[in-house]
Amino acid sequence: MKTTPNPSSATMKAVALAAGVSTATVSRVFTAPEKVSPTTRQRVESVAITLGYSTAPLFPRGITPRWRKVLVIIADVTDSFYSEIIRGIEMQASQQHCLITLVDCAHQSINRCLPETRGLPDDYDGLLYVGLSPSSLDRPPSLPSVVINEYSSDHDAPTLHIDNLSAAFNAVNYLIQRGHHRIACVTGPEDLAICQYRRQGYLQALQRHNLTLNPYFITRGDFTFKSGIAAAEHLLTLTPPPDAIFCHNDRMALGVMYRAKQLGIVIPRQLSVIGFDDIEESQYADPPLTTVAQPRVAQGEAAISLLITLMEGKPLINRSYL
Structure with missing residues (x-):
């Protein structure tokens, strides 16, 4: 007897695993399909139908939520230490309706690569520094910002780090x-x-x-x-x-x-x-x-949550988060 999948049991993560893509890609398929290749989009949609995944939570009452754009500046994207932080960032970002752009500063100074990033600062809502400090910039962008793993008293951005x-x-x-x-x-x-x-x-x-x-x-x-x-x-x-x-x-x-x-x-x-x-x-x-x-995935997830608080104009009690 053929059974119908239970929509409530299918999650975005399950679709991502079955389709061989990230949860962020699954989100884009249903919220910004023009940003995903036709082949990938078709594969994700097919898996979603098979699993009975419902996109209703992404569109409460028929209204598409606004996706914020977040720029993530990384000291060295090839360093395996940062991979788990990036994973945490992307996992939480997909749940909080944030689109992530990664910028690698391994082979050029942050002062050089940042101004060349398209649309900055006008086209971005927030900024994450991973393994870098805003004090490294001659002119830090006036964007809500959070720093991961690089605590310093030389800047005012909230920082996630261990003791x-x-x-x-x-x-x-x-x-x-x-x-x-x-x-x-x-x-x-x-x-x-x-x-x-x-x-x-x-x-x-x-x-x-x-x-x-x-x-x-x-x-x-x-x-x-x-x-x-x-x-x-x-x-x-x-x-x-x-x-x-x-x-x-x-x-x-x-x-x-x-x-x-x-x-x-x-x-x-x-x-x-x-x-x-x-x-x-x-x-x-x-x-x-x-x-x-180090709880690197948790640091990435917490950084997005802190950044969203700042982007919503809400005050933060602390500047340092362990």
């Missing part, structure tokens, strides 16, 4: 409790506030346990795999070498592990390594990398 100092402190404290006393630190760029807080957390953990700081145990990287290799080359040739290394991100930690293995050092028996961020690649290391996890 980097406490997270770093806990990571180093964990190493100390495991019996390590020669703990090195591979920092990120010193001009980034998050790196300053993580470095401070490292120092406070040493001080809490009355461990003497070896200045040669602090070396600077740039968040890349190669800089992790270079840091390990320096640290592991010291006498005595560190018995544990805390890195400001996972990419550098993976570089440290790679070079340590080349030197014949067994992890974790001879050297413990802790990263930061919990990117997907960390679980495929051998052994899997111990790392500090």
Whole structure:
């Protein structure tokens, strides 16, 4: 007997999964079909009919809701750390009737790429900075703005971030409790506030346990795999070498592990390594990398919610959101 799908059980996410597209694409099919290729539109519509998906929630009382346009400026769109943040942004944006435009600033300054973005600022309703600070701009646009993962006192935009100092402190404290006393630190760029807080957390953990700081145990990287290799080359040739290394991100930690293995050092028996961020690649290391996890999807979702509050002209109580 043929059964009819129950419309109430079909969701936008289910349609997206079945059609092999994002939820944002499903939304565009039913609200701005001219923005979707005919082939994709036909596939999504076919899946929606099969699943019994109803577009009624998108059109309350026959009125199409206004879709806001949000510009998302990303430090490096190819960096796997940002992928989960972007996913959270897109998931929440599709539910809140926001169209997302991504701008990558990895290979050009934010001051150069932003003015060249079509329609800015007149054609956009809000702005998200991901891994960047509005203070990096000579003239920040006068748009409702939210910053993700780059807290600074140099701007007034509300910021979503974790407590980097406490997270770093806990990571180093964990190493100390495991019996390590020669703990090195591979920092990120010193001009980034998050790196300053993580470095401070490292120092406070040493001080809490009355461990003497070896200045040669602090070396600077740039968040890349190669800089992790270079840091390990320096640290592991010291006498005595560190018995544990805390890195400001996972990419550098993976570089440290790679070079340590080349030197014949067994992890974790001879050297413990802790990263930061919990990117997907960390679980495929051998052994899997111990790392500090960040709620990146939740950060992306919360950023859209905060931005909508600002775009609606409502005041925010706080400037910093952990």
